[in-house]
Every structure is written in C-alpha cells, then in structure tokens.
Amino acid sequence: MTAQLFTPVDFRGVSLPNRIVVSPMCQYSAIDGSAQPWHQVHYGMLAMSGAGLLCLEATHVEREGRITQGCLGLYSDDNEAALRPIVEWARAWMPQVKLGIQLAHAGRKGSAQRPWKGGGPLTQADAPDLPWTTFSASANPYDPAAKWHAPVALDAVGLTRVKQAFVSAVERSARLGLDLIEVHGAHGYLLHQFLSPLSNTRSDEYGGTMEKRRRFPLEVFEACRKAWPAEKPMGMRLSATDWVEGGLTLEDTVETARQLKALGCDFIDTSSGGNSPAQKITATPGYQVPFAARIRRDAGIKTWAVGIITEPEQAERIIAAGEADCTAHARSFLVDPRWGWNAARALGVGPPSLPLPAARGGSILDFKPSPGMVRAAD
Numbered sequence: 404m405t406a407q408l409f410t411p412v413d414f415r416g417v418s419l420p421n422r423i424v425v426s427p428m429c430q431y432s433a434i435d436g437s438a439q440p441w442h443q444v445h446y447g448m449l450a451m452s453g454a455g456l457l458c459l460e461a462t463h464v465e466r467e468g469r470i471t472q473g474c475l476g477l478y479s480d481d482n483e484a485a486l487r488p489i490v491e492w493a494r495a496w497m498p499q500v501k502l503g504i505q506l507a508h509a510g511r512k513g514s515a516q517r518p519w520k521g522g523g524p525l526t527q528a529d530a531p532d533l534p535w536t537t538f539s540a541s542a543n544p545y546d547p548a549a550k551w552h553a554p555v556a557l558d559a560v561g562l563t564r565v566k567q568a569f570v571s572a573v574e575r576s577a578r579l580g581l582d583l584i585e586v587h588g589a590h591g592y593l594l595h596q597f598l599s600p601l602s603n604t605r606s607d608e609y610g611g612t613m614e615k616r617r618r619f620p621l622e623v624f625e626a627c628r629k630a631w632p633a634e635k636p637m638g639m640r641l642s643a644t645d646w647v648e649g650g651l652t653l654e655d656t657v658e659t660a661r662q663l664k665a666l667g668c669d670f671i672d673t674s675s676g677g678n679s680p681a682q683k684i685t686a687t688p689g690y691q692v693p694f695a696a697r698i699r700r701d702a703g704i705k706t707w708a709v710g711i712i713t714e715p716e717q718a719e720r721i722i723a724a725g726e727a728d729c730t731a732h733a734r735s736f737l738v739d740p741r742w743g744w745n746a747a748r749a750l751g752v753g754p755p756s757l758p759l760p761a762a763r764g765g766s767i768l769d770f771k772p773s774p775g776m777v778r779a780a781d
Contacts, residue, residue, distance in 0.1 A: 406750035406752050407422070407719060407722040407723040408422050408423065408718050408730070408750065408752075409752040409757070410422065410756065411455075411756065412455075412705075412728055412729065414636035414669045414670060414705065415634060415635060415669050416634035416636075417501055417582050417583060417634075419455035419456050419729070420455045420499055420757070420758055421454070421455040421756045421757065421758075422455060422722055422729040422730060423453065423454040423455055423456075423729070423730060423732065423742075423743050423746065424455070424707055424729050424731040424732070425449050425452060425456065425457045425458060425732065425733075425736050426458060426709055426731040426733040427461050427505040427585070427587075427733075428460050428733050428736075428737070429470065429475075430460055430473070431470075431471050431473035431474060431517040431518065431519075432473050433476065434473075435466070435476070435479075435481070435482075436463065436466065436474070436475060436477070436478060436481075436482045437479075437482050437484075438475060438482075438485040438486050438489060439485075442485075443488065443489055443492065446489050446493065447489075447492060447496075449736060450492075450493040450497040450500050451740075451741075451760055452740055452741060452742060452743045453743020453744040453747060453757050453758060454732075454743045454758070455500065455501060455729075455743075455758065456501045456502075456582075456583065457493070457500055457501070457503070458502075458503035458504065458585060458731075459475070459502070459503065459581075460475055461475070461505050461507040461587055461592075462476060462504055462506055462507065462572070463477070463478065463506075463507050463508060463509065464477065464478055464506055464508050464572040465478045465508065466478055466535075467513065467535055467537065467538065468507070468508035468509050468513060468538075468565075468568070468593065469509060469513055470509040470512060470513055470515050470592075471517045472517070472525075473517050474509075477506070477572040477575045477576065478572065482575075483578065483579065486579055490579050490580060494580070496760050497758060497760055500758045501582040502581050502582050502583070503583035503585060504576050504581050504584055504585070505584075505587050505640065506569060506572050506573065506585070506587060506627070507587035507592055507593075508565060508569070508587075508592060508593040508594070509537070509592050509593065510539045510540075510554065510591075510592055510593030510594075510596045511537050511538070511543070511544060511545050511551070511596060511602070512537075512545050512591055513537045514533070514534040514536075514537050514552055523549060523551075524549070524550060524551045524552055536555060537552055537554040538554050538555050538556075538557050538561060538565070538593070539554035539556065539593065539596045539602060540556065540557065540597045540603040540605055540609065540610065541602060541604045541610070542554060542555065542556045543602055543604060545602075545679075545680070546680045549680070562609070562619060565623070566619075566622060566623050569586070569626065570626050570630045573627045573631050576631075577630075577631060582635060582636075583635065583636050583637070584627065584631060584635075584638075585637075585638050585639065585640055585672055586624055586637065586638070586639045586640070587639075587640050588624075588641050588642075589641050589642040589672075589674045589677060590642060590674065590678075591642075592677075594619070594620040594623060595641075595678050596678065597609065597616055597617070597618075598616055598617055598641075598651055598655070598659065599650055599651045599678050600616065600650065601649070601650045601651075601678055602679075603616050613658070617659050620659075621659075621662055624637075624639060624666055624668065625666045625667075628666055628668070636669040637667070637669060638669050638670035638671060638672060638705075638707075639663055640671075640673075640674055641656050641660065641671055641672070641673065642656075642674050642675045642676055643674070643675045643691070643694035644656070644675050644694070645678050645679055645682060646675060646676045646682035646683055647683070650678070650679065653697060657697065657698055660698045660702035660704050661701075661702045664702060664703065668704065669704075670704065670729075671698050671699075671706050672706075672709060673694045673695035673698055673708060673709065674709055674710065675691055675694060686710070686711060688711045688713065688717065689708070689710065689712055689717060690710055690711060691708065691710035692708045692710070692712075692726050693726075695707065695709075695727040696724075696726035699725075699726070699727060699728070706727045707729045707730070708721050708726060708727035708731065709730070709732075709733075712732060712735070713732075713734075713735050715745070716749065716750070718730040718746065719750055743758075744757065
C-alpha cells in the first residue's frame, strides 16, 4: 500500500504530487526586498528536494513591513524582476513541483536586526536612517523591556494602504505565475497583531471583541482572494494560540478558520505563538499537530501541520491519521536538502509521487550510471 504522505492532494485547481511542503524560511539576504544569487541557489536546491510544494519565504508587501533590511519583498518592479528567473528556473527543471509564496507584513516586529546580528530592534547606531517607522493594530511595542519601537497605530488611510499593498503583491505573484499563495497571519506579525487581544487594544470597529479583531485580517484575505486567479489556491498561516493567558485561543482560531473558508480560503497552515515574549511553549515533536487536527475537524478546512516534524514515519502517521492534509518542514530541509527523496526511500515509495528533475531530451528515470558509478540514492 502506498504511503499516505506520498499520495496526491488537490487544492482548488492545483494538484500536489505528494503532501510534503517546504515551509517558508526567511533568508535575510535580499537587498531592498530583491532576491540575490543566494536565493537562486537556495531555491534551486529546495526545488529538487522531493517535496510536492516549495513555498518561498515570507515576502513582504511593503518596504516598512519587512522584518529586517535583508527580507524579501514584492513591493516593487525590481523585486518582481529579481524573483522571475528563480521561478523560471524551477519551471524549466522541476516542472512537477508546485511553487507557492508567503505574503507578509511584519507590523510592530519590523525594523529588526538580522538574527546573526543578534536580532532585536534596530537603533540609530546601526545606520543614521534607522530604525524605520513600524505600524500595528495599536501603538503597543512588542517588548518594552527590550526597547522595541512603539509602532504607529494604523488609521483608516493606513489600513487602506496596507490592504492595497497585499493586493498589489498578489497581482505580482500572479504575473510571476506562482501556483499558490499563503497569507501570513501568524507569529506575531501584523495580521496576528490585529487578531490577538495582547496587541490589539483598539476601541473602533477593528478592536475589542474577537469578531472586531478579526475584521481587518478577513478584509485583507478577501481582497487578496478576489485579486488571485479563481482556479488557484490561497490559504493563511495562523497562530492557533498565543500561549499566554488572556491571549488568542484555539477556539478563536477555529472560528477564524471557518470565516476564512467562507471567503474562499483553501487551507490553514497551523502554527502558534510569536506575539508575546511572555509566551510559555513546551516544544516537543509534533506539538502543534493537535491544533491542525482540531481546525481541520471543526472548521472543515484542509490544514498543514508544522513544527518539529522531522521523521518520515512521523509525517506518515499524521497524514494517515487524518490529522492534517500536508506536513510542512523547514529545518529538516536545511539539514537534509533531499529530505523528500530520503523519506520516499524510508517509506518504500518511488515515482511518480516523487518530483524528479527534467533532463534534456528525456527524464532522470532514463539515466543509466556508467560502470563503477554510484548513484546518489544508493
């Protein structure tokens, strides 16, 4: 019997050859939002990983919405042009692999140092024109004790600007020919900041009750969905819980997922936390899988499970048990860039559920090693 992890799954008009997703992973290596040679090498490698879907890193919809100076963006013609050859290379050499992108706005967690420079907020000591102004649901800094910048609470003009920035990035994604979009509403970034009572203390129609707090994220998603081709899937990454008493709960997120589904959302990429330094998380293998299972069951929507899913047998159990429709992996692919191939070997699976590179004049399946040559898979 074929391993369930290696069965195809459909999202709207897009069919993935298997249920393995390469999660978005920030590289902090762009220049003014534009991809560099590093990205060509990085995504070229991941396109050949054996995963059914490769999702590009958090790609920011406006310059002020970047986490760091090195974050990828899709807010300019230059950004769009820099991504095009990466997409075209993957299409030419790995036509079976579907390509997604995560569209994001960092909100109050923007204007930060790259991780290898210590993270935390930028200061004027880093450059005369730093830090830049950040925006959020309310004027509450992420961590006052660590001297995070106080963001500007978005007014009506700002809300319209951000929503249009998301729509413009969706339109650029469509021109690039990407297959799938994930709107980032997790990890303490802007849309999560609206959803959570820890960061949203507004008293207007976008704050107060849970229904009002989810209004702006839903408006953004709805506008994005209308701008995206009807036959292509769009989903959202959500933090299921803030892991802080008085914060966002799983029950809140289940209802958000229901309302997103009504707006044409095709999946929920189910994560957690990221919105408060007071969070208390015990991270064990598969610790977020129950969130994906609950949302899948109660909201009736497809889910991706993510978070310390490192072993093929573990991923297979999640899919076989119906706890999620896909498993998404990040560090696993950095440790083993052929994780999908090796998972197939471990589970006794071969083509056609494993995307393989196209070779000039034929298929990699036609390759015959010379005497004495050892194939990489052996």
